[in-house]
Amino acid sequence: MVAKLKSASTNQTLRLTFKVIAALLVAYWLRSGGVTFGQSLVFIILFIIFYFRPALNNERFFPSALALLLIPFFSPALYGEAEFLYIASWGVSFFLLLGVKDLILVKRQKSYRVVHFAIVAALGTILLERFGPVSEILVFIGLLFVFREFYVTSAKEESELPTLLAAVEAFAFIEGAWIISFLSVDALIGGAFLTLFAFTFHDTTMHRMTGTLSKTIVIRNGVLFGVLTVVISVLAL
Numbered sequence: 001m002v003a004k005l006k007s008a009s010t011n012q013t014l015r016l017t018f019k020v021i022a023a024l025l026v027a028y029w030l031r032s033g034g035v036t037f038g039q040s041l042v043f044i045i046l047f048i049i050f051y052f053r054p055a056l057n058n059e060r061f062f063p064s065a066l067a068l069l070l071i072p073f074f075s076p077a078l079y080g081e082a083e084f085l086y087i088a089s090w091g092v093s094f095f096l097l098l099g100v101k102d103l104i105l106v107k108r109q110k111s112y113r114v115v116h117f118a119i120v121a122a123l124g125t126i127l128l129e130r131f132g133p134v135s136e137i138l139v140f141i142g143l144l145f146v147f148r149e150f151y152v153t154s155a156k157e158e159s160e161l162p163t164l165l166a167a168v169e170a171f172a173f174i175e176g177a178w179i180i181s182f183l184s185v186d187a188l189i190g191g192a193f194l195t196l197f198a199f200t201f202h203d204t205t206m207h208r209m210t211g212t213l214s215k216t217i218v219i220r221n222g223v224l225f226g227v228l229t230v231v232i233s234v235l236a237l
Helices: 002-032 037-052 062-074 081-101 108-129 133-155 161-180 187-209 215-236
Strands: none
Touching: 002 037, 002 062, 002 081, 037 062, 037 081, 062 081, 062 108, 062 133, 081 108, 108 133, 108 161, 108 187, 133 161, 133 187, 161 187, 187 215
C-alpha cells in the first residue's frame, strides 16, 4: 500500500513537472517573440488547461494564478542569462502553485509563501518600472486579491477582516512605491524593499490574527526589517 502511494506521488510530481516545462517553454517563446496575438492565445489556453485540471482548489488560488498568467506580459523584456533566470523563476513559481493547489507537495504552506512573495516582488517591480495612475490602480487591485488570498489561506479566516487587511496593506504598498519612485533606485531593488515591507506586515498581522503577537515579535520584526533594509541598500551600491 505504501509503495503504491509513493508511486502515485511520484507520477503526480512527474506529470506536474512536464506541465510546467511545457508552460515554461511557451512563456519563453511568448516573451522572445514580441508577444503576438497567436503566441498570447497559446500561452493563455495552455495555462488555463494546466491550472484548472484537476479541478482542485481552483477558486482558492485563482488570484495567484491570474497574477502568474499576467506577469510575463507586463514584465520588462530581459536578455541573455537575466531572461533565463526570469523564466526559470516563473516556472518554479508555477510549479509550486500547482503543487499546492493540487495537493501534491508535502510542505504546502511554505511552498505557497514562496509563490506569494515571488508574485509580490514581481508586481512591485512592474509597478516601479511602469509607475503611473493606471499601473497604481491595476497593481492595487491585484494586490488586494492576492493579499486577501494569503490571509484567508494562512489564517483560515473567512470574515471581512482579510479583505480589510488586504486593502490597507495594498494601499500602503502603493504609497511606498510612490515614495520610492522619487528616489534613484533600480526597480528590482525597489521591488525588494516593497516585498520586505509586505513580508513584515504579513508576519506581524498573522501573529495578531492568531493571538500570538507579542512585544518580542514586534521588536524582532522591526530589527529584521532594519537589517534587511541595510543589506538591500548595500547590495544596490
